[in-house]
Amino acid sequence: MISNDLELFIYLKELVIKTFLKRHNASKSVKDWSGNDIVVFQEDLFERVKTRVSEKWFYTYFKNDADKLPRVDMLNLLSTYVGFKNWSDFKTANSKVTKQKSKALQFYLLPIVLFTILVAFWFTNRSHTYTICFIDDIKGQPINSIRLDIKILNIEETPIYIKSDDNGCFTYTTDADYITFVVQSPYHKTDTIVKSIKNIDNGKVKLNTDDYALMLDYYSSKNLVDWKAHKANLEKIFSNDALIYQIFPNNIGIELYTKHEFISKLTTPTQSLKQMKILSKTYTDGKIVKLKFIVE
Structure with a gap:
């Protein structure tokens, strides 16, 4: 003083x-x-x-x-x-x-x-409520046909296991300014996500479909109805004039696919589908007009 x-x-x-x-x-x-x-x-x-x-x-x-x-x-x-x-x-x-x-x-x-x-x-005692919703990366639709398995990784705590709800979302409250979680499902590729309260991005997370696992399930169970519905849905997603490129490793060249050729590739459980990775895609009026992929 x-x-x-x-x-x-x-x-x-x-x-x-x-x-x-x-x-x-x-x-x-x-x-x-x-x-x-x-x-x-x-x-x-x-x-x-x-x-x-x-x-x-x-x-x-x-x-x-x-x-x-x-x-x-x-x-x-x-x-x-x-x-x-x-x-x-x-x-x-x-x-x-x-x-x-x-x-x-x-x-x-x-x-x-x-x-x-x-x-x-207030800053030391406040809590944040995160609401995270999962979207299919190709279809652009909520993943609500199945329950996703979510493992929340807390610092210095044991993981918390929860499932997504009927809307393809989950809600979690914590004092932390960010959360880290792993999301898994039989038909989507496992991913680890970090979300901060400062850039929550409306809480939407896009997941890549594991098309190979999905098609393998349809073929093995002879589920022709769901297979046709899935194929019809893909027909709606891609523009008729969509430019679809397969990029070969080491930049040795590219191969151009038509919409129907690529959808056929997506709906047949081959080894190349299992190793496929989408590199980029462009939307116009809600439809995919350009897509690039690689088979790793």
């Missing part, structure tokens, strides 16, 4: 600067004074009280925030400069002023301190 004498000295410095500025032009903030401003002040002080202060002294007690008082003889000179007999006279006349200023400062600082404490308390 600042002592009463140090508060008085701070107030004395304010009066010294005001007194100087009545006769000279300089910045109101002494911290912005140039070397020439300091020289002019030294001369003005000498003219009034017949004593100079060194530049080092000025930097120590005026340019910087002093944590101790100057010698009493210097305090007497500065007090005389602003119109008082000496330091004792200045203290007697201004002790009430500094006390009032101190009380006023406390009055204004108290709400700020309380507000800071409340904000800190």
